[in-house]
Amino acid sequence: VEPISLGLALAGVLTSYISYPRLYCLFAECCNHKRSLRREELQRDLDRKLFGQHLAKKVILNALTGFISNPKPKKPLTLSMHGWTGTGKNFASKIIAENLYEGGLSSHFVHLFVATLHFPHASNLTLYKDQLQLWIRGNVSACARSIFIFDEMDKMHAGLIDAIKPFLDYYDHVDGVSYQKAIFIFLSNAGAERITDVALDFWRSGRRREEIKLRDMEPALSVSAFNNKNSGFWHSSLIDRNLIDYFVPFLPLEYKHLKMCVRVEMQARGYDVDEDIVTRVADEMTFFPKDEKVFSDKGCKTVFTKLDYYYDD
Numbered sequence: 203v204e205p206i207s208l209g210l211a212l213a214g215v216l217t218s219y220i221s222y223p224r225l226y227c228l229f230a231e232c233c234n235h236k237r238s239l240r241r242e243e244l245q246r247d248l249d250r251k252l253f254g255q256h257l258a259k260k261v262i263l264n265a266l267t268g269f270i271s272n273p274k275p276k277k278p279l280t281l282s283m284h285g286w287t288g289t290g291k292n293f294a295s296k297i298i299a300e301n302l303y304e305g306g307l308s309s310h311f312v313h314l315f316v317a318t319l320h321f322p323h324a325s326n327l328t329l330y331k332d333q334l335q336l337w338i339r340g341n342v343s344a345c346a347r348s349i350f351i352f353d354e355m356d357k358m359h360a361g362l363i364d365a366i367k368p369f370l371d372y373y374d375h376v377d378g379v380s381y382q383k384a385i386f387i388f389l390s391n392a393g394a395e396r397i398t399d400v401a402l403d404f405w406r407s408g409r410r411r412e413e414i415k416l417r418d419m420e421p422a423l424s425v426s427a428f429n430n431k432n433s434g435f436w437h438s439s440l441i442d443r444n445l446i447d448y449f450v451p452f453l454p455l456e457y458k459h460l461k462m463c464v465r466v467e468m469q470a471r472g473y474d475v476d477e478d479i480v481t482r483v484a485d486e487m488t489f490f491p492k493d494e495k496v497f498s499d500k501g502c503k504t505v506f507t508k509l510d511y512y513y514d515d
């Protein structure tokens with residue numbers, strides 16, 4: 203075959219490939235070929251996978267389905283997830299991402315930032331600001347329904363919060379780009395002590411954890427709760443301007459929830475559930491408060507490494 207004909211043939215194939223986006227999308231991830239969010243599927247996923255978080259499940263389900271079904275949202279969806287370490291904030295974000303994009307957290311349209319990893323040096327603030335704004339702008343231009351997850355939000359420099367604020371607001375367009383279909387998820391431990399206090403009060407008065415209502419958490423997640431240096435100025439500055447749509451409280455996990463996490467991990471590793479090992483792993487965890495020992499101080503976070511000890515063959 204002579205080179206010119208081969209070149210033309212290749213160009214032809216390429217053009218038809220590009221002009222048939224649907225064909226292209228069979229092989230590559232496309233923004234407009236995302237999964238359509240199904241309420242029942244999201245609910246089933248949350249019910250099956252996320253333990254002990256009846257409040258978080260409810261808020262996530264309603265917030266997400268409401269937002270996705272709205273063809274013209276006035277602002278991007280902003281969820282602020284709060285709670286003790288290892289209680290499922292990252293895990294819940296993963297479930298959200300998987301319900302919106304097949305690739306979940308690995309999708310090209312889902313972006314995870316970890317404050318201490320991506321923005322470690324306060325001296326580089328100006329650079330980080332520019333990069334972050336360019337990154338958000340570029341990605342939302344390419345796909346309006348992009349998801350941005352900011353972990354360790356309480357460790358983010360206030361200047362960086364200022365940099366993302368314009369994207370969270372009620373603007374139709376910012377420099378020609380509309381951010382109204384994007385989703386921003388902020389994760390932090392801010393407010394965790396107060397959330398725990400509420401859960402502990404319920405436990406002490408013999409009431410079921412599932413009886414805790416969102417309104418019981420309101421004082422724990424109010425502006426005043428965050429208006430101190432430790433909790434981070436970021437929060438109040440976003441709340442003041444009504445830029446956070448939903449606060450999602452994560453309750454501290456109890457002994458029975460740790461056991462559930464161990465069982466899931468055993469099954470994921472292909473083992474039969476051995477209740478004796480489940481109990482031993484859960485017993486190795488540490489609990490607080492000191493006297494009552496109700497809540498796991500690391501949530502489900504370290505149960506998996508403890509399991510390694512029993513399966514080291």
Ligand SMILES: Nc1ncnc2c1ncn2[C@@H]1O[C@H](COP(=O)(O)OP(=O)(O)OP(=O)(O)O)[C@@H](O)[C@H]1O
Nearest residue numbers: 251252253286287288289290291292293463502503
């Ligand atoms: N409520 C839960 N239900 C089921 N599994 C959970 C739950 N909480 C934590 N896990 C398990 O523990 C792992 C670690 O939890 P995750 O990273 O989501 O905690 P986190 O709340 O984001 O913690 P941190 O505040 O330290 O970032 C998860 O990947 C998941 O496997």
